[in-house]
Amino acid sequence: MTRRRGLTQFVAPALLLIAVGIVGGLTSAGTQEDITSVLISATMVIALYVFIGNSGVISFGQISFVALGAFAAGLMTIPSAVKPTVLPNLFPFLADHSVGSFESLFLAAGLGALFAFLAGVPLMRLSGLAAGIATFAVLEITHNVLRFWDKIGPGAQTLALVPEDVGPYEAMLGALFAATVAFLYQRSRSGRLLRAAREDPAAAQAVGVNIHRHRLVAFTISGALAGLAGGLLVHQIGSITTEQVYLELTFLTLAMLVVGGMGSLWGAVVGAVLVSFLDIFLVDAEGGVGVGPLDVDLPSGASLVILGALMASMLIFRPAGITGGRELTLRLPRLGGRGPGEQPDEREAAADQPQPEQALAPGTRSETPRSET
Amino acid sequence: GGDDDDGDSGDTTAAAEEGPITIGAAVDQTDLMQFFDGPALAAAQIEAEQINAEGGVDGRDIEFEVEDTRLEPARTKSVAEDMIAGGADVLWVTCDVDWATPSIQEGINAGVLTVAPCIGTDQMGPKRFGDAGQLAYSFGNVAQDEGAALAELASDKGWKSANVVTDESIAYTQNACQAFKLRFEELGGEIASDETFTEGDGTINSVVNRVNGSDADMIAICATTQEDLPAFVSGVRGGGNETPIAGPWSIDGAFWLPKDPQVSNNIYVITYASIYGDDPNPDVRKLIAEMKKQGAEPATGGFVTGAAALQGIVEAIEENGGSTDGEALASTVEGFDGLDTISGSVSFSPDFHTAFGREYRVIEIKNGEPRFTGLIKAGEPVSFD
Amino acid sequence: MLEIRDLEVRYGAVPAVRGLTIEVNEGEIVGLIGPNGAGKSTTLLAVMGAARVRRGEIRVRGSSIVGARTEDIARSGVSLVPEGRHIFPHLTVDENLRLGLVGRRDRDGVRAGLDWVHGLFPVVGEFRHRPAGALSGGQQQQLAIARSLLADPELLLLDEPSLGLAPSIVGDLWDTLGEIGQRGVTILLVEQRAQITIELAARTYVMHNGEIRTSLTPADAGDTDRIAAAYFGAKA
Amino acid sequence: MNVLQTLIDGVALGAVYALVAVGLALIFGVMRLINFAHGELITAGGYTLALASAWPKAAAIALTVVVCVVLAWAMERIAFRRLRNVAPATTLVATFAVAFTLQAVWLIAFGPQGESADVLSGLNQTAVSGELSIRWITIVMLITGGLLLAGTILLLNRTTIGLQMRAAATDFRAARLLGVRADTVISVAFVIAGVMAAAVAVLLTVQRPLVTPTFGLQVTILALVGVVVGGMDRLWTATLGGFAIGFATSVLGEALPSDQRVFLPSAVFLLVIVVLLLRPGGLFAPRGAGGVERV
Amino acid sequence: MQALEGVSLRVDRSEVVGLIGPNGAGKTTLVNLITGFDVPDSGRIELDGREITAWSAVRRASSGLARTFQHGHLFAGLSAIENVEVAALGVGARSSHAHMRARELLEMLGLGDRADHDASMLPHGDESKLGVARALATDPRYLLMDEPAAGLSEPELPALVNVIRSVRDQHRAGVLLIDHNVTVIMEACDRVVVLDGGRVLSEGTPEEIRANPRVAAAYLGTVRA
């Protein structure tokens, strides 16, 4: 019963991603690019979800794995013939070797996982703010090294001349792959134990859960998916700079995750897709666009204000995220006529109503400095 | 007459050669680069209107199609893609080679001449983009040229020693000061101290203290007009150090100057045009007046590169008998040697797809007031090889 | 003093209290018992304005307090010892006590009040500079009660005050409740220790599934069968 | 370069971050909220100074205080008040969103290039010159930082409203049950944070006269790192942490050979990681206080 | 501050040992020490003859030492049944088995109809019961219960006592039972240890303890129990 219901929970996010990909494939060149970006964002947010959603620990570091994946996949697919001219300071090994775009995605994911694992071994011992800041430090260091060490990359300049092989379909496959991994992980023993530990670390230890180990597993998987997302990103745009995979992307992807609802895969996907589309729509509105009878025409830059304000209000009015951090269970037979992005069924919808008045409810208890109270 | 010839701008060369010449501008109108892209584009559009009013290019109008990249790489690419799919004859990109890369690659891979008005590094060409980079050009000054001109200015002023301060965060400032140092020493100057910082790294006040502790006839600073530059100037002057400070175009503009007239004093800037109402070229003054009228008052002299770039593009199309074929235009642009534009004469070479050879305006800031004080030329740009 | 009429409170769609009516007269000690999940805590929270009242009326001293803000209710002489203590673990024991004074209406007698609670619960004096979170469970409970007493309420609401207290302390507490009841403080006492509650209270309501099933008097205290029957839902 | 001057430069930079840190630590102490948008208060103050720079100095500074206080109060009223009992991650991201929105507003209103706002530029002059150079502003910042810190500590620890603030922070509902007017108390905290942001804006623009849309954000991020490294649970450890990160940045910058100086952030953040691993509860936190989980 | 001083305590399998004492006597501290949530300044802790003083809490739990908490510490975002399942998974059960076991335990504690409720919404008494179910799900060889009767209504207590006995008799696990409800202690325990001020005050059968005047003075008080 749980198993079957669990599987149906994968259907909604998968369908949403597929729908976005297919719609994207049918549009004009520029719009295809936008849709590809949506799907790559979704991949990143899913990567974030695997760690943050399951462990409850905020990490500002996942974008460093995206960065590593992007630069690795980009660098290794530039034909070695041109590398000496455009990247004269590279280590000979990096300059002399190249791989195909597809292989480079494995490279990106593998390096992301490796880096995450190595960073995770010490850092996963930390929790709370200390963990947040330590992972932020990882981001800063990665950014700084990639930006100024021109033996391993382009340094402060753009890495250009990367094959542009990722369109909506490729991005969709990437996002689906990430969603599958995330789904399998969250249903694995490790995933379930980590989610419990998220709720109460002390209680988890009392039932034998090795929190450090499970966090490390999630962090590594998240690193792999983030690296993959980086690989997709660089092959979409054909170039990459360190600024692209730094603070702004970190905040934006985190915001997508939280707006969607960071407790569920469905939330991650919904958040990424919704915020990305909102962004696209608002930018178009800046150029003037008709919404039904209305003619929306925004001043330049206003879209950013609106996007920010919308994200803030979504969090204010739905702090648990649009999905309430719950999975959406789609029952396949009833699927006819229902889009994948539609309402959760009633029971779950009722359950995730925020209840601002549940004062002093069990579970909202304050913490104590003792290990046990 | 092409004024009312508003034909279909289809993809085929034949049709394109009848309709207007479309320049697709993928520029930033939202974020940091709007500050450079906006004025340059506005100047170019004014120039285009004038050309159109005078009958266009071989009877064809010039039309700009402008899209906002918002400085987002994916959008930069998608916007350029759409423009090229829509038949743009020339691609016009953001004034920073790194931010512009996604659009530059779209342009050059589609065989379209790709032009930036004011990129200042030597990267806008094969150095960055390999063979296809043949199609990419910038009408900004290459930093090697600006640095050299700054050294010439120092030498003209009789300054014999210099404290050099370089922002290492971008290639342009690094190249400019590198060129300054090489040329300054060639001209017999001495580098008294050589300081570096990275914009935003928090070390600028240490740099100030070291510079204040080192005697020299001048301070050369290659930085951008972000927070550290005004912090530097305030610190130096606050320490009682009145040494002249000089820098390239990237420190042009009055907006960043500390308001205290004793602080904003004895500062020299070389730039494309004086925006302070006293540019020696009446065409430039007229252009500024026109921009003001449109509410697009320039904040640095860089705007004029926009008009110059358009003039260059038009010249190349005319030399090719109206063809907008990318390769043909590119080889013409590469061959420009002393092309006369509103921003003075510009040259290109296979080594430098970014312009050199201009006559720079020397702006002196005295007691908080910037004014034009003369012209300077680099002679040859410095070569790092 | 306290009148609750036809009260309904829901969490989401689920009603926790449905149509509850009880009355507590001035200076009276009234008990409220019932199985887990009966809605006892919810009722007390509703009185404090901390759970939203869907329907019904709550009057203190004759005037309705439905919709009033929790802090205003607390400052008007009503004080709750919440379930699960809710002391402030990072603050010292003394600071926790001082917070009890916030709801106090008159400033006189603070000194005497402090001496009184220190006498009742010596731990809160002994450990006054320690973070409250370092106290043992029962000590924290004592602190929570002391804090409420310091507010010098007219109406004292207690949610399972005996929880975690050693038997001797429970004895002392019961004596104290009797005393302050005699001084005119009205007490609504929610408890799981049915027997001793029934003994102490003038009247003890048995709540079940959000409703009052029956009420018992001290005379019933020895009748365990009757109490059990009341608990498990048989109408007595 | 002499060692003493290096240390003095370190103190000067540390003072900047310490000043920002007090404001962050106050709001964290009272609200358990990491307010990324605190930087936007500073930015708002900076722009106010720039726009009012033609005014008499005292009037310009007074206006700055008013603007910062109103904005701080509005932030709490509109956004953070509703987020009191939600997951820390959500509030954190909500403060990003607020900061992001305000930055976009600055960008539209004032453009990317910045405005010059050196109202008290006289403080840039050196107080001690010769072998060593110390600026007046450094001294003023240290004194102001010390006063703000002491004032805040007194407020929180010695006054009833301070006690109520701390209670409301740990358990908002329990505090209300005791009669604490939690909304008011928390508004007061934000108002004070607004005053602090104004002070930071005035002092910061002395050293960094150009106010850009990211003016306050940059210092805030680094100050926040410092606050966590120092120990977030106490005001003084948090403030000292802010100071320490500035000091470390400056001294490490000197220590690195000049061709490696671009890697300064790596060095600083490596140090941050090491400190956090050794003292997760904070560098200056008393022993044994480590490991209290939050966020 | 010394919470415990020179305490020696032994619990065998198939035995229920009561631990009582006034508030602040050090009972919870003792449980924390035994389960690895606190570190002793001196002394040693052994599990089935092996010294475990230096072991982590996780390792102790995996080796058959389970506990409940005096207050809270449920997995709030998870349903009641998931709370229990996770505990079984934590010590290595297969997921289908964990589910079955969890259901069984919930039934046993009378929480069958609460299985799908979010743990954070349970009334206080059910929280206690869920804590017990969760500890049992780890199939402990020793179970340390910190006030499991707290918050339970009186008519429910006999059922709890039965559960405790069945842990002893059916699972053959040793139980250390802390509670302030003297009836529960007396009915469930084979042996009772009284702690006061961090020291063992007395030890004996329930009857002996009840009759001990020192215990009455330190703990029981005069009348009500």
Ligand SMILES: Nc1ncnc2c1ncn2[C@@H]1O[C@H](COP(=O)(O)OP(=O)(O)OP(=O)(O)O)[C@@H](O)[C@H]1O
């Ligand atoms: N925060 C909450 N969200 C949803 N339901 C809740 C919440 N708090 C309590 N409930 C439900 O409301 C009902 C009444 O709970 P309440 O806490 O008032 O019971 P109680 O009588 O105090 O029980 P106990 O004796 O165990 O403390 C229960 O069914 C409980 O599950």
Ligand SMILES: Nc1ncnc2c1ncn2[C@@H]1O[C@H](COP(=O)(O)OP(=O)(O)OP(=O)(O)O)[C@@H](O)[C@H]1O
């Ligand atoms: N972290 C700590 N810091 C300081 N004192 C502590 C700490 N933990 C416990 N104590 C003290 O140690 C003593 C024993 O506490 P413990 O929680 O073990 O008592 P207990 O016997 O479980 O009491 P109760 O029956 O009230 O739960 C108490 O006086 C308590 O204040």
Ligand SMILES: [Mg+2]
């Ligand atoms: Mg209750």
Ligand SMILES: [Mg+2]
């Ligand atoms: Mg205890």
